Amino acid sequence: TTILEQGNISIHTENIFPIIKKALYSEHEIFLRELVSNAVDAIKKLSMVARSGEYSGDISAPEIEIKFDKDKKTLSISDTGIGMTAEEIKKYINQVAFSSAEEFITKYKDSAAEDPIIGHFGLGFYSSFMVASTVEIDTFSYKEGSEAVHWSCDGSTQFELSASDRTTVGTTITLTLMEGEEEYLEPARIRQLIKTYCDFMPVPIKIDGEVVNKHEAPWKQSPSSLTDEDYLEFYRYLYPFQEDPLLWIHLNTDYPFVVNGILYFPKLKPDIDITKSSIKLYCNQVFVTDNCEEVVPRFLLPLRGVIDSTDIPLNVSRSFLQGDRTVRRIADYIAKKVGDSLKALYRDDPAKYIASWQDLGNFVKFGSLNDDKFKEQVKDILIFRTTAKLGDTEAAKVEVQTDEGDAWSEVSDNKPATDAKGNFYTTLQEYLERNKDKHENRVFYATDEVSQATYIELFRSQGLELLFMDSFIDTHFIPTLEREYSDVKFVRVDADLDDTLLDKEKQSEIVDPATNKTRDDQIKEMFEQAINRPRVNVKPQALKGEGAPPAMVLLPEEARRMQETMAM
Ligand code: ADP
Numbered sequence: 001t002t003i004l005e006q007g008n009i010s011i012h013t014e015n016i017f018p019i020i021k022k023a024l025y026s027e028h029e030i031f032l033r034e035l036v037s038n039a040v041d042a043i044k045k046l047s048m049v050a051r052s053g054e055y056s057g058d059i060s061a062p063e064i065e066i067k068f069d070k071d072k073k074t075l076s077i078s079d080t081g082i083g084m085t086a087e088e089i090k091k092y093i094n095q096v097a098f099s100s101a102e103e104f105i106t107k108y109k110d111s112a113a114e115d116p117i118i119g120h121f122g123l124g125f126y127s128s129f130m131v132a133s134t135v136e137i138d139t140f141s142y143k144e145g146s147e148a149v150h151w152s153c154d155g156s157t158q159f160e161l162s163a164s165d166r167t168t169v170g171t172t173i174t175l176t177l178m179e180g181e182e183e184y185l186e187p188a189r190i191r192q193l194i195k196t197y198c199d200f201m202p203v204p205i206k207i208d209g210e211v212v213n214k215h216e217a218p219w220k221q222s223p224s225s226l227t228d229e230d231y232l233e234f235y236r237y238l239y240p241f242q243e244d245p246l247l248w249i250h251l252n253t254d255y256p257f258v259v260n261g262i263l264y265f266p267k268l269k270p271d272i273d274i275t276k277s278s279i280k281l282y283c284n285q286v287f288v289t290d291n292c293e294e295v296v297p298r299f300l301l302p303l304r305g306v307i308d309s310t311d312i313p314l315n316v317s318r319s320f321l322q323g324d325r326t327v328r329r330i331a332d333y334i335a336k337k338v339g340d341s342l343k344a345l346y347r348d349d350p351a352k353y354i355a356s357w358q359d360l361g362n363f364v365k366f367g368s369l370n371d372d373k374f375k376e377q378v379k380d381i382l383i384f385r386t387t388a389k390l391g392d393t394e395a396a397k398v399e400v401q402t403d404e405g406d407a408w409s410e411v412s413d414n415k416p417a418t419d420a421k422g423n424f425y426t427t428l429q430e431y432l433e434r435n436k437d438k439h440e441n442r443v444f445y446a447t448d449e450v451s452q453a454t455y456i457e458l459f460r461s462q463g464l465e466l467l468f469m470d471s472f473i474d475t476h477f478i479p480t481l482e483r484e485y486s487d488v489k490f491v492r493v494d495a496d497l498d499d500t501l502l503d504k505e506k507q508s509e510i511v512d513p514a515t516n517k518t519r520d521d522q523i524k525e526m527f528e529q530a531i532n533r534p535r536v537n538v539k540p541q542a543l544k545g546e547g548a549p550p551a552m553v554l555l556p557e558e559a560r561r562m563q564e565t566m567a568m
């Protein structure tokens with residue numbers, strides 16, 4: 001094809017400006033996050049410059065200060081950062097969507113990698129016009145020979161530049177608030193916004209002379225420098241008045257993604273709502289959202305804590321996150337890290353793993369139900385409380401392996417491990433291995449220790465091992481196990497009884513020579529009449545063993561499930 005003409009697309013500032021100011025961000029309050037982020041960046045930049053030896057002024061007490069003037073209707077944000085020359089204002093402020101970040105990062109590569117700069121789109125500053133009729137900048141650059149400058153703009157595409165009487169290096173942004181935006185003149189409102197968005201930004205932020213943010217982000221610290229108490233304290237800070245978490249995972253990686261964070265496992269309640277997340281998402285310590293649904297795999301939503309990633313493209317629109325490939329890969333990565341950490345815990349501290357299992361187990365099962373990759377990952381660390389006792393069984397060898405291939409392939413001696421109450425726990429593989437001769441690929445399980453006590457005792461007296469599948473999630477989980485172990489039969493203790501428990505002789509004993517009725521026939525008839533429900537399939541069973549009841553009425557496993565489903 002022949003090209004007829006080539007050229008540049010132009011933008012009419014008058015038309016696009018209102019869109020940038022109003023429509024880019026969904027909430028007005030975001031302006032504060034943007035201005036404080038710029039102040040933090042400016043402070044980081046000055047310290048990078050100082051480290052490189054290009055600035056020798058005092059940088060020992062960096063701070064951001066927010067002031068109000070109710071009469072003048074102004075709000076100002078001052079920083080002790082790098083400042084701007086008149087040239088820089090023309091370049092970075094007057095040119096919309098132009099950021100100094102890239103130039104800076106290229107020049108100070110090493111320090112910038114250590115402590116990343118927040119901004120890079122060159123749009124944040126203009127969010128101030130969502131709430132302000134006039135925005136002014138007073139700034140004084142660290143550069144030798146520079147003069148302080150004053151910039152002001154009334155929201156039109158015109159600006160004014162003049163000399164400023166500022167004498168200290170840094171920048172003050174002053175907003176004259178519009179009608180209807182007076183809430184931002186209230187120190188309490190600003191404090192609340194700082195708490196939400198800027199709590200963990202690495203510079204003290206002062207209101208009325210008082211530091212209002214926490215300004216230290218535990219997730220950016222190295223895990224070895226934090227004690228259990230530090231982690232718990234942080235949890236209580238994030239989620240006050242909540243039960244302490246079971247355990248936590250400190251994410252800390254630079255490759256393939258920069259992801260930092262601390263994820264806590266709270267106790268799972270039967271009424272968990274998996275559509276809501278209470279994980280907080282940060283980008284470079286700036287709070288972004290606590291609707292993490294796009295970034296965290298669904299089944300991890302019950303977790304709590306913080307995820308901080310520089311790689312999550314925090315553009316202006318959140319719906320953008322949903323379709324983003326990097327975000328999906330980060331989500332997968334987080335899921336894998338969670339699985340790995342659980343495996344590591346099982347390997348390194350089985351006592352703790354078992355002690356938390358009652359709650360942790362619900363989470364692992366919930367994850368397995370919702371995510372096949374996770375199910376695969378945790379299948380070797382899925383454990384069940386068992387009726388087996390130490391010494392009941394010979395030690396058989398079972399290999400437990402992680403995905404990292406030969407990273408560890410520890411051999412467990414197949415003794416079920418115990419919790420604080422002395423209960424033993426075992427994996428399904430171990431159970432099957434241990435009982436392969438007697439059970440012939442059957443797993444016997446109980447769902448209620450109290451109401452099924454007679455049956456449990458019966459199995460025990462016959463030397464048969466039972467697993468307890470009695471958590472609220474097990475009802476949903478057993479069918480998954482059945483699919484997974486297709487050659488294994490899962491039998492609930494009060495359902496179809498195992499042949500080894502039955503006394504064949506007693507069963508076929510003729511008790512009424514006139515009709516040739518066996519004892520079983522008689523019992524069956526009796527029950528059917530008594531309950532008057534001929535379709536109930538009564539299966540009288542005579543049991544072996546001393547003290548065994550003379551008969552038991554059992555529903556076949558399928559009928560039992562059907563009945564329970566109907567009752568639900
Ligand atoms: P971004 O932060 O993404 O770069 P902004 O629109 O928020 O975009 O800011 C544009 C530029 O203005 C910044 O890159 C920076 O060079 C400059 N700037 C803004 N605020 C300050 C400040 N408080 N101190 C120094 N420079 C600033």
Ligand code: MG
Pocket residue numbers: 034037038119120122123124125
């Ligand atoms: Mg910015």
